[in-house]
Amino acid sequence: MRWRPVTVAPIVLALGCAPAGPDLPALRVFGNEPFWNVLIQTGDEIVYTRLGEGPVVFAYEAPRTAAGDSKTWVYGPIETADGAREIEIRISQLDCQDTMADAVHPMRAAVTVDGEELTGCARRLDDPAPESP
Secondary structure: OOOOOOHHHHHHHHHHHHOOOOOOEEEEEEOOOOOOEEEEEOOOOOEEEEEEOOOOEEEEEOOEEEEEEEEEEEEEEOOOOOOOOOOOOEEEEEOOOEEOOOEEEEEEEEEEEEEEEEEEEEEEEOOOOOOOO
8 A cells, every 4th residue: 555645744734733732841839828839840740749748749741721811821630640649730920929938929820639729829940039029
């Protein structure tokens, strides 16, 4: 059987047009009361920790933009390898006031871990120190 270029070309073009998620840097996502932290290592892993608990590791999945909101990125929902835990992370490109640290961070975050909703701030790992209001 011979491949005809007319038949193959549309398939290759269709694959090339698939929407890609945003290319984001490594991020630190965090909140207070309860104290929690998420480290997003692009292309590697997502690690959730909470004060008094050990780290929970999730495989990295590239984010997508939220429906109708191009300034919000959504990671997940993602399950741990054994399916015991689940996380979803939403990062919005809006300033976030951290009142406990008296600092302003460049992004807001909403994280759902095993059904519990947490809110906090986010910043690139390579960003300079946060601004004071």
